[in-house]
Amino acid sequence: MNTATDTDRIERSIVINAPRERVWRALSQAETFGTWFGADLKGQAFEPGQRTRGRITISGFEHVFFDVVIERVEPQHLLSYHWHPFAIDPNVDYELEPPTRVVFTLQDVPGEATLLKVVESGFDNVPPHRRMEAFRMNGQGWSAQMDNLSRYVSTQQ
Template sequence: MHSSDRIERKILLKAPRSTVWRALANAESFGKWFGVALNGKRFVAGERTQGQITYPGYEHLVWDVQVARVEPERVFAFRWHPYAVEPDMDYSSEPTTLVLFELEDMDGGTLLKVVESGFDNIPAERRLKAFRMNSRGWDDQMTNIETYLAAP
């Protein structure tokens, strides 16, 4: 089923759930594989977390999320403005998308599911590009967390 409203990715990570959870829910660890400087930051449900993006080509941007859910070793979720990359544009009045990470024990490791939903509410002139860029971005991020967890 193809949906224009949501991006879904899954990856089987060869690590115990507690280790995957730390890579997701510990802001400093998350920043290392996701490409955001989050030293000294924490993810707290209901609070905003911001950090300088360190991903090449996007270093001029601030990553800004509203943490929605933190359910230890199960669910981590935040809301953000997808592909908000124009430094002169104010995205604050636009609707956000919800990024939901879910963990599940599997033979051989932990299944990480990521769903980003809410693209149908993004302004029409930005919707397709935001969907395409984030779709590609989640492919990269699944590789990034796998690489991060495989490092000694």
């Protein structure tokens, strides 16, 4: 968990009662990712060096875009991307800010389950006037999204 002195990174983890291959499918296929994350990523793919962008489908946030540049895809082990955290103001050009880095890792745990970890780092580079709000909101967001992913995977075969 985060401490008062650790404001550069958010770390969350969850054990999902599903094989790693099923969790990886939900995480690594852009359309499926969008289903549980709440973004319209139809027809897109997560490819290293490529941008994936789609409108958020969560009520009240339809004006916001999920907008990432994929960094690495290591099948059934790691997915990482860069994005601008809590980029919700349509009047701000977030491209002028340094992005944070999001890294998902998967690991087998006993009982045909998967340990999924997400680490978002780079908040110390977010402009000071919005750093703490972005950190707080993404901290809450990752907790909710890990639960969303777990629920989604539990309904899949």
